[in-house]
Each structure stands twice: as structure tokens, then as C-alpha cells.
Amino acid sequence: MIVSEEEMLDLRGYKFPGGVRTVEHWENWLLTDCTTGQQLPDNLVHPIALFHVPIQGSGCSISELFSLVRVQGAGSVGLDGYDWEYFHPLKEDVPYLCEGEVIDVQRVKTDNGKIYDRFVFSIDLLNESDLLIARVTNHWRLWRKR
Amino acid sequence: MSDLSSYIGFDLPTLEVNLIDPQKMKTMAALLRDPYPVHWDQNANESLGFGNRVINQGPLNLSYIANMLMEWQGPTCIKRLKAKFLKPVFDGETVVAGGKVLDVLEESSSRILCQIWLSRGDEIVLTGEAEIIVTKEETD
Numbered sequence: 001m002i003v004s005e006e007e008m009l010d011l012r013g014y015k016f017p018g019g020v021r022t023v024e025h026w027e028n029w030l031l032t033d034c035t036t037g038q039q040l041p042d043n044l045v046h047p048i049a050l051f052h053v054p055i056q057g058s059g060c061s062i063s064e065l066f067s068l069v070r071v072q073g074a075g076s077v078g079l080d081g082y083d084w085e086y087f088h089p090l091k092e093d094v095p096y097l098c099e100g101e102v103i104d105v106q107r108v109k110t111d112n113g114k115i116y117d118r119f120v121f122s123i124d125l126l127n128e129s130d131l132l133i134a135r136v137t138n139h140w141r142l143w144r145k146r
Numbered sequence: 147m148s149d150l151s152s153y154i155g156f157d158l159p160t161l162e163v164n165l166i167d168p169q170k171m172k173t174m175a176a177l178l179r180d181p182y183p184v185h186w187d188q189n190a191n192e193s194l195g196f197g198n199r200v201i202n203q204g205p206l207n208l209s210y211i212a213n214m215l216m217e218w219q220g221p222t223c224i225k226r227l228k229a230k231f232l233k234p235v236f237d238g239e240t241v242v243a244g245g246k247v248l249d250v251l252e253e254s255s256s257r258i259l260c261q262i263w264l265s266r267g268d269e270i271v272l273t274g275e276a277e278i279i280v281t282k283e284e285t286d
Contacts, residue, residue, distance in 0.1 A: 027177060034174040035209035036163055040221045047212045047224050051205035052178040063181045075194045077182065079204040081230040081274070089222045 003070045003144065005107045008117050011068070014102040016123065021057025022095045023049055045090035051082075053090075054123035054136050057098030069119055071142050080118065080139035088133045096125040096133060103137070107144075115145040150250045150280065153258055158245035161214035168200050168237035178203070199236040207235055207272050211262050214243035220281055225257065229274035233266070241266050245276065256280040 023045050032039050032046045040046060045053075055062060071077045090096070100123030109115050122137040171185045180203070183190035188198040208229050215224055235241055245262040256279050264272035 030173055031177055034170040034177070034206060035213055036167075036170070037209065037213035037216070040216075042221075044221050046209070047216075047227070048205050048209040052180075056179070061179050063179065066181065075184070079231045082204075082208065082227065084227045086225050086227075 003117075008069070008105050008107060008119075008142075011102045011119075012105050014068075016098075016100050016121075017059030018097070018099045019057055019059040020095045021053050021098055021125075023053060023090065023092055025092050028092050043092040045092055047084075047086065047090075049090060050084045050086075050134055050136050051138075053096070054098050054100065054125055054134075057096060057125065058100045058123050059098075069117070069140070069142050075146065076143050078141040078143070080141045082139070083137040085135045086133075087135075088127075088131065090125070090133060094127065096127060097130075098123055098125055100124060100136075113145070114143075117142040117144060150253055150256060150258065153247040153280065154249060156247040158214065158247070158260060159218055161210060161217060161243040162240065163210050163243070164240045166202055166235065166237050166239050166241070171200055171202060171206070171237065174203050174206055178205075196234070196236065199238065202235040202237065202239075204229075204231050204272075207231070207241070207264055210241060210243040211245070211264055211272070211274075211276070214245065215260075215262075215276055215278055218282070219278055223278040223281065224276060225279060226277035227262075227274065228276070229262075229272055231272055233269065233271040235264075235266065235271055239266055241271065248275070251277060 028045050102121045104120040106118040119140045119142050125134040175185045184201045242265050245260045248261050249259040251257040251259050260276045262274050262276045263270050
């Protein structure tokens, strides 16, 4: 999909709506099962929940993110990297306030003529006492010409 | 290894994940509400030259490393995960999560820095760094 560079750069600073997300036991159980790992004790949420919980909690969805950055179809988006910080363990049935924004967008033209947008967003998770529980910074690669 | 500096260079116990299950990718896609068909529609990947295999979700690849770390130092040991995704992993493949202790970040909290990776045979498909808290003594 052709998207102008200006249109993409305008996304810098875009704030997600924000919201509250709670991970219930059934969801955590299935998530952990998908990892092939053992179920965790003490209602601990599996650390990999930091992929979808912040996105959904911030009032967005992966589908809405795809619409925001104008990608669709197989091969249009890839993961460049994650930086996930765990300040306190996440627990089941605890409501987390999620707030975040797009922190960087860059159009990259490779030596062999390919074009992609480097898209970076960050979301904080706080508990009801405003204590910072976790922070994610995700780097996506949005292919424009392959 | 009561002296944290003696951990530097230590190879973390590896974790092997055999024959990655496409059914788990489908469940994962539903949990994530992920509309990207490469994880659940075999036909979607033919045009990409990947045959009729589906691609494992990046978070699942990283989860194998998280599980490896938690098996070593307990379920609350992970303080930071930095990951870079290098290659896709497909259903039916076998991968191994591994790592090595690089440095001691803070003695007082027993916080160490580890290099982490996920390999498929001799190929590294995911690499990065993890900061974890050491609570269990290694008996070597």
C-alpha cells in the first residue's frame, strides 16, 4: 500500500485512547499454554502478555494499529524488536491503566530499492495507585515496497 | 556461585521446543485478536515463498526465551527483555532458547545482564538481551 512519507511522519506523537485492561485467569492459562511453558504460581501473568495487553489496554487493537499505519495483507508488516521493562510482576484480575503513544516513525530506503517505515510506539502500564508496573517499546517494520 | 561476578560467561540452561504446533498459533492469534493471516492461514504464505506453512508469532518465539529464564531463576526473575527478530519460525520446526551471562548490573539487587537467543539448528532466529534477578544458586 502506498502511503506518503508525510502522512506517516504525522503519526509521531499520536496518543492512543488509553484505558484499563485486566488479565483474567482463563486468558493467562491459555496464553501460557501457547508458550508450551508450565503454568505460573501465585496468579502471576506470563511475561509475554506484554505484547497484547498494553495494546488492547490502551484502547486499541492490532487490527486498529494496522489501519492506523495503513498496512494489510501477508508480508506487509514485520517485527523489528521489543524492549519490555518489568518493574513489578503482573497479576491476574488486577486492572492496569494503559497509556501510550507513537514515539518515532522513519521512512527507510534500502540499498536494493526496498522501502519500509520504521514504526515505534511505547505504552506504560500503571496500577490503581499510579505505580508504574511495566513499559513496552515496540519496533515494527511496515513494508511499502519489497 | 555466591559471588555474582562468577556468573559472567555462564551458559544458561537451554530450553528446547520441539515441533512447533500450529494449533497454538491459532489460539494465540485469537487471544491477541491478531488479524494477520500469516499465523493461521496456510494459503496466505504461499505468495511469500514460504510454502503452506504458517509463521509462529514473534511473542511466542520470545516466550520460549522467557520460559528458559524463568525455569532457571524463577517466575519473577525477568526485569527487562530486549529482542530483535531476525528470521521467521514456522510450524513443525524445533528451536532452542539459550543465553549467556554478560555482566553484573547491580550487586545489591542481584541484577545481571544476559545475552539471549533462539536458534534453529545452527541459525540464530532471535537475539537480544535480558536483565534478570538471580535468586537461585547455580550448582556447577
